[in-house]
Amino acid sequence: MSMDRQLLLLGLLRAQEMHGYQLNEFIDQQMNFCVDLKRSTAYYLLDKLCRDGYVEEEVEREGNRPERKVYHITPTGEALFQDLLRQNLSVYAPPFYPEDMGIIFEHQLPPAESLALLHTRREAILRHRERVHALYQHLPPSHTAVIDHHILHLEAELTWVDRLIADRTARLPTSDGVSVSPHIPCAAASE
Amino acid sequence: MSMDRQLLLLGLLRAQEMHGYQLNEFIDQQMNFCVDLKRSTAYYLLDKLCRDGYVEEEVEREGNRPERKVYHITPTGEALFQDLLRQNLSVYAPPFYPEDMGIIFEHQLPPAESLALLHTRREAILRHRERVHALYQHLPPSHTAVIDHHILHLEAELTWVDRLIADRTARLPTSDGVSVSPHIPCAAASE
DNA sequence: GGCGATATACTCAAAACTGAGTATTCAAAC
DNA sequence: GTTTGAATACTCAGTTTTGAGTATATCGCC
Numbered sequence: 060m061s062m063d064r065q066l067l068l069l070g071l072l073r074a075q076e077m078h079g080y081q082l083n084e085f086i087d088q089q090m091n092f093c094v095d096l097k098r099s100t101a102y103y104l105l106d107k108l109c110r111d112g113y114v115e116e117e118v119e120r121e122g123n124r125p126e127r128k129v130y131h132i133t134p135t136g137e138a139l140f141q142d143l144l145r146q147n148l149s150v151y152a153p154p155f156y157p158e159d160m161g162i163i164f165e166h167q168l169p170p171a172e173s174l175a176l177l178h179t180r181r182e183a184i185l186r187h188r189e190r191v192h193a194l195y196q197h198l199p200p201s202h203t204a205v206i207d208h209h210i211l212h213l214e215a216e217l218t219w220v221d222r223l224i225a226d227r228t229a230r231l232p233t234s235d236g237v238s239v240s241p242h243i244p245c246a247a248a249s250e
Numbered sequence: 251m252s253m254d255r256q257l258l259l260l261g262l263l264r265a266q267e268m269h270g271y272q273l274n275e276f277i278d279q280q281m282n283f284c285v286d287l288k289r290s291t292a293y294y295l296l297d298k299l300c301r302d303g304y305v306e307e308e309v310e311r312e313g314n315r316p317e318r319k320v321y322h323i324t325p326t327g328e329a330l331f332q333d334l335l336r337q338n339l340s341v342y343a344p345p346f347y348p349e350d351m352g353i354i355f356e357h358q359l360p361p362a363e364s365l366a367l368l369h370t371r372r373e374a375i376l377r378h379r380e381r382v383h384a385l386y387q388h389l390p391p392s393h394t395a396v397i398d399h400h401i402l403h404l405e406a407e408l409t410w411v412d413r414l415i416a417d418r419t420a421r422l423p424t425s426d427g428v429s430v431s432p433h434i435p436c437a438a439a440s441e
Numbered sequence: 442g443g444c445g446a447t448a449t450a451c452t453c454a455a456a457a458c459t460g461a462g463t464a465t466t467c468a469a470a471c
Numbered sequence: 472g473t474t475t476g477a478a479t480a481c482t483c484a485g486t487t488t489t490g491a492g493t494a495t496a497t498c499g500c501c
Contacts, residue, residue, distance in 0.1 A: 061348075061486095061487070061488090063348040063349055063350075063501095064348060064351070066351045066352065066355075067354070070351070070354065070355045070358075076450090078450080079309070079450065079451070080448080080451085081447055082451055083450095090354075092344060092345065092355075093344075093346060094346060094348075094351075094493095095346045097488070097489060097490080098450095098451085098455090099451085099452085099488075099489060099490075100487080100488055100489070102450085102451060102452085103487075103488075104487095107487095119458090125449090127449075127450065128311070128329075128450085133342075134397055137253075137324075140355075143352075144352050144355050144358075144359070145332075145367060146352075146409060147349075147350070147351060147352030148279035148353070148356055148364070148367040148368065148370075148371060149354040149367040149370040149371055149374075150370075150371065150374060151371050151374035151375045151378060151407070152349035152350070152417075153283060153284075153378050154284070154303035154345075154347065154400070154403055154407075155284060155285060155286045155330040155346065156284070157252075157254040157255060157285075158254055159254075159332075159338070159343070159389075159399070160254045160255070160257045160258045160285075160338060160346050161257065161335050161337075161338030161339040161359045162339070162395060162396055162399055163258070163261065163281075163393075163396050164257075164261045164331075164335050165339055165395060166392045166395060167261075168335070169333075169337075171367075172336075173339070176336060176339040176340040177339065177340075179340040180339060180341065180342050183341060184342045186406075187342060187344050201357045202357070204357060204414055205353055205390060206362045207410060207413070207414075208344070208350070208353055208410050211406040211407075211409055211410050212345055212403055212406050212407075214406065215347075215403050215406040216342070216402075217406065218402055219395075219398060219399050219402050222398070223395055231367075232262070239445095252456095252457065252458090257445095264488090269479095269480080270479095270480065270481070271478085271479055271480055271481085275481095288458070288459060288460080289459095289480095289481085290458075290460075290461095290482085290483090291457080291458055291459070292458060293481065293482080294457075294458070294459095295457090298457090317480090318479075318480060318481090319480085319481090417482085
């Protein structure tokens, strides 16, 4: 039942009651580096949290602006938040990266082509790192742990690409058409 | 349209035609450390790949065993695989970890309780690392890049927990009830 | 005072995903 | 010879997620 997303919404509403748009803006603008939640999903989840009694909505009318619903957390919601948070922190969920399926099949490409792709990837990682580092500056110290987490994984990703680039370069056919040191696996670098 | 999972299935069927159960067993047993694909999802995707012409199914009958469908990739499927692989490798998708929402709110817990949870998490990470290291031994060298990737991220996760544990320990109230060095953010350790 | 751009606040049908269930065969234990 | 349990091979109804669309108000500019 998508407990993690519920945890996110409860955590945000707990800090401050909000209406849908506000919530979505916050997630899109402040958390886009580590969270991807579609607006329609947010509305769906808000509705579900309501039906399940974890948050309540209150219709707000100001002058003749379009009415909007303000969501605030209930005691049951607060309890669920506490539960989910403890659960989530104490359990380590091994990382499943569906977006990284490509690395499973990378070794099937000719080294020269793989290298070109890996270099592109490397550039993308560096660009992303710039963005995240920039965020670091104007953040309350209480939130740095999240960015820290993100940066550590970014560095891991970078190390991996660099290692693989080095290995694939070594396997590149030389001018006389023979591969150099074809049997040093990438893994040799670790441990 | 869930391109990553399609990439996975195409990649596996490309190497060897299989029937559904075989495919599922392989994913569950050989790839469970980095892939989480439900069996029903696999069947759904196989069906969809068929409808879209990327794989073909062939009903196989042997004696009086229940009939089963053997799936094999088509030329269009092979082309799609090549496309998706190149796309996937060259693009860096910033990691969105819905399973790690907890770390966003960790700082709202009292340090003592957070510490207990973080230690549990640390144990879970170590256990997982053992499992992955064990896999390393009996794997063809062509596949080590995947495990390498996984281990690097595991180490990143471990570094993060250790850093946070150190920080939260420092913030623990001392016997005279006063927090120690309450203003050193976890972030100070990096850079 | 009218026109387009932008902010606000969703709705909805379609697609994707999941958990639980169904059905058959086979081998071993009782 | 029959119950039992595991392996095989899915199906399906329900839930979750998404992309595209709807609709009103406000603001600046001509």
